[in-house]
Amino acid sequence: MTAGRAGLDPVTLAVLQGRFEQLVDEMDATLFRSAFNPIIAEAHDASHAIHHPVTGATLVQGASGLPVFAGALAGAAALAIDAAAASGGPAPGDVWVFNDPYRGGTHLNDMKLVEPYFCGEELFCWLASVGHYTDVGGAVPGNYNPSATESPQEGVLIPPMKLRHRGELRTDVVDLIRSIGRVPTDAYGDLNAQLNALDLGRRRLGEVIGEYGAPTVAAAFAELTDRAARLMRAGIASVPDGTYAAEDFLDNDGIADEPIPITLELRVSGENMAMDFSGTSAAVAGPVNISAVTARAACYVALKHLFADVPANSGCLEPVEIIIPAGSLLDAAWPRPVGGYTETILRVMDVIFRAVAEAAPERSNGCSYGTINALSVAGRRPDGRRWVMFTFYGGGLGGSPVSDGLNHGNAPLSTATIPPVEILEAAYPVRYTKWALRPDSGGPGRFRGGLGAEYEIELLAEAAEAFAFADRGRFAPRGVAGGGPAACNRVAFDAPGGAVEVPLVSKITGVELERGSRIRIWSPGGGGYGDPADRDPAALARDLRLGYATPDHVRRAYGADPAELDAL
Numbered sequence: 001m002t003a004g005r006a007g008l009d010p011v012t013l014a015v016l017q018g019r020f021e022q023l024v025d026e027m028d029a030t031l032f033r034s035a036f037n038p039i040i041a042e043a044h045d046a047s048h049a050i051h052h053p054v055t056g057a058t059l060v061q062g063a064s065g066l067p068v069f070a071g072a073l074a075g076a077a078a079l080a081i082d083a084a085a086a087s088g089g090p091a092p093g094d095v096w097v098f099n100d101p102y103r104g105g106t107h108l109n110d111m112k113l114v115e116p117y118f119c120g121e122e123l124f125c126w127l128a129s130v131g132h133y134t135d136v137g138g139a140v141p142g143n144y145n146p147s148a149t150e151s152p153q154e155g156v157l158i159p160p161m162k163l164r165h166r167g168e169l170r171t172d173v174v175d176l177i178r179s180i181g182r183v184p185t186d187a188y189g190d191l192n193a194q195l196n197a198l199d200l201g202r203r204r205l206g207e208v209i210g211e212y213g214a215p216t217v218a219a220a221f222a223e224l225t226d227r228a229a230r231l232m233r234a235g236i237a238s239v240p241d242g243t244y245a246a247e248d249f250l251d252n253d254g255i256a257d258e259p260i261p262i263t264l265e266l267r268v269s270g271e272n273m274a275m276d277f278s279g280t281s282a283a284v285a286g287p288v289n290i291s292a293v294t295a296r297a298a299c300y301v302a303l304k305h306l307f308a309d310v311p312a313n314s315g316c317l318e319p320v321e322i323i324i325p326a327g328s329l330l331d332a333a334w335p336r337p338v339g340g341y342t343e344t345i346l347r348v349m350d351v352i353f354r355a356v357a358e359a360a361p362e363r364s365n366g367c368s369y370g371t372i373n374a375l376s377v378a379g380r381r382p383d384g385r386r387w388v389m390f391t392f393y394g395g396g397l398g399g400s401p402v403s404d405g406l407n408h409g410n411a412p413l414s415t416a417t418i419p420p421v422e423i424l425e426a427a428y429p430v431r432y433t434k435w436a437l438r439p440d441s442g443g444p445g446r447f448r449g450g451l452g453a454e455y456e457i458e459l460l461a462e463a464a465e466a467f468a469f470a471d472r473g474r475f476a477p478r479g480v481a482g483g484g485p486a487a488c489n490r491v492a493f494d495a496p497g498g499a500v501e502v503p504l505v506s507k508i509t510g511v512e513l514e515r516g517s518r519i520r521i522w523s524p525g526g527g528g529y530g531d532p533a534d535r536d537p538a539a540l541a542r543d544l545r546l547g548y549a550t551p552d553h554v555r556r557a558y559g560a561d562p563a564e565l566d567a568l
Contacts, residue, residue, distance in 0.1 A: 248262055
C-alpha cells in the first residue's frame, strides 16, 4: 500500500472521506428535520459544506444538499472571511449571517450562515450552511418577482453581520432577520435550525479530529482536493481536443419580451478545458441575471454530471478556465436583480451538456426541462395572519446514452425534492385537483426524454394573489446526438374575470384569485438522446401502453405505426 500526503495511506483517506461526507450529510439532515418552512423541511432546498481556512474553497460537500449551493458557498465563505478580517479576525463561537447574492451567490432567499472552526488557537476551516427562506421582503410574496428591475424590489439584502459573537447570540440580528419577511415565524425557526446544524457539524468535526489528529485531517482535505483535480484532468483528457459551441435562449427577462442568448465556446486541449461565455447577452433589466459566483457554481455542477467519479470539491475546477465577460448576464452586480437565477443556471448547464455532446456524446445527455416553474400564492387567513405558499415543480430530464430520461424529476442543479402535495395542502388553503405525467412531452430519441407533468391547483381561501416565474415557454429543451426537443412550458390561470394566459409566456405578477380559481401548469419534458429512428419498437409499445405517448405522437415523432406495435 502506497502512502500519500503526510504519510496518509489510501485506507485512512477513504475512511476519512466517508466521515467527512457523513458529517455534512448529518448537518443537512438536522436542518431538514428542524426547519419550519416546507421548502427546506420537505423540498430540502438547503446545503452545508466545509471550506478552506484561507481561500474559502469547498473542501467537502455532502450527498443530500443542493450541489449548486455547495458551489456557491465557496463565494459565501470567502465573503465571511473578508468580513471577519475587516472586524479584527474570527474567534471561536463567531457566526456570520447574510444573504448577499452577488459575492455569496444565488439569490436573496438563500440565507447563509458561516462559522470558523478552530483547533486550539489556530483557524482550521470554515463551516457553512445555506437554506431557502420563505420570504425576505420585497414587492412580491416569496420573492420570485419577474417584474423586478432592481434588487430592493426582490427583497432585503443583509450584508455579513455577526449572528453570534464568541458564542453569544445577538438577539438584535435575530429580530432583524425575523422582521424583513412576511412570515417571521418561518424565519425564526429556519435560522435556529441552521444554528443547530452548525453546532452539530462543529461537534462531529471535533470528534474526527480527536480521533485522527488535526494534521491527518488537514492532509486528507488537501489530498481529496488534489485527487479531484487529477481525476478531472484525466476526464478532460478523454474528450477529443477541439473547439465546440452551443447556444440557447431564455424566453425573456420579465420586462422586455425579447429572447436572451447564452452562448458557450468550449475548448479542450489535453488535460485542460476552457469554458468561454463571451457571446452571452449583456446584463438585462429583469431578474434573470446571475452573479459570476453563481455562474461558476453552475459550471461546477454541470462538470460533476459529466465527470461523475470526481470527488465533489473545488479541485474539480482547477484544470478548467471559466471566462465570464464583465457586465454580462452572468456577471451581475448590485443592484441588478437576480431573483430568477435558477432559470439562467439551468440554461448554462444546458449549453455545457450540448457542447460536450458534440465532442463526447457518450458523456452527455439531453437537456432537462430547464425551469423550476416557481409559483407564489399569498393571502390572509381568517384571523388576519399572512400565508405565503412558495413552491416549485418538476419536469422531464434528458435522455442519456443508456436510458430514457427520468419522468417528473427535479432540475439537475439540485438534489431537492418536489414538495409533496399532502404537505402543501396541509399548510396552505389550496387543493391539488391534478398532478399527473404529461403525455408526449419527452423529446423523441433512441432514448426518450423524461416526461413533464400537468398540475391544477384550486384556491380554497376567499382571495389570494398569485405570481409565476418560469421559462422554456418558447425555446424547448433540446436533445443531443440526434435526439429531438421536448414540449415547451405553459402556465395559465382561471381567475374571476376568466382565463388568464401569461403575457410574457412564463412570467406574471399580481393575478387576483378568489375561491375556486385554478392555476394550471404544463411543465416541459427532457430532450431526447440519439436518432428517434433507432428507438427499440418494444420501448415505443411500452410508451403507448403506459400512456407516455399517444398514437399521433408516435407516428409524427418516430414514424412508427401504432397498430404494428400493439403485438409487442
